[in-house]
Amino acid sequence: MASKGSQESGGLGGKTSTTSGSKAASTPATNTPSEASSLNSVYNSYGGYPNFMHSSGLRMWNQEDHNEAKSIAQAFLDADRQAAKGRSSSKSHGNQ
Numbered sequence: 001m002a003s004k005g006s007q008e009s010g011g012l013g014g015k016t017s018t019t020s021g022s023k024a025a026s027t028p029a030t031n032t033p034s035e036a037s038s039l040n041s042v043y044n045s046y047g048g049y050p051n052f053m054h055s056s057g058l059r060m061w062n063q064e065d066h067n068e069a070k071s072i073a074q075a076f077l078d079a080d081r082q083a084a085k086g087r088s089s090s091k092s093h094g095n096q
Contacts, residue, residue: 042073 046052049069050060056072058065 038077039070039073042076 043049043052046055052073053060053065053069056069058069060066
């Protein structure tokens with residue numbers, strides 16, 4: 001049996017399990033409710049947080065990977081906001 005914080009190896013078809021008391025399976029804590037909602041929208045587009053982690057090549061048992069997942073999701077949100085801002089400003093200039 002693996003101790004808390006240890007790494008287990010498993011194939012792509014293996015079942016992901018978490019150690020009792022671990023918060024690795026839950027969405028990482030965020031600063032504000034609106035930030036959590038936005039990040040959750042990214043995670044949900046992948047079918048949930050574990051799928052987002054897996055598709056990003058990150059490991060559920062590694063805390064640094066949870067931090068990286070949050071950074072990746074935030075970068076996706078920032079890029080979407082910049083793209084939306086560019087579309088809205090080009091629409092307003094195109095209607096003149």
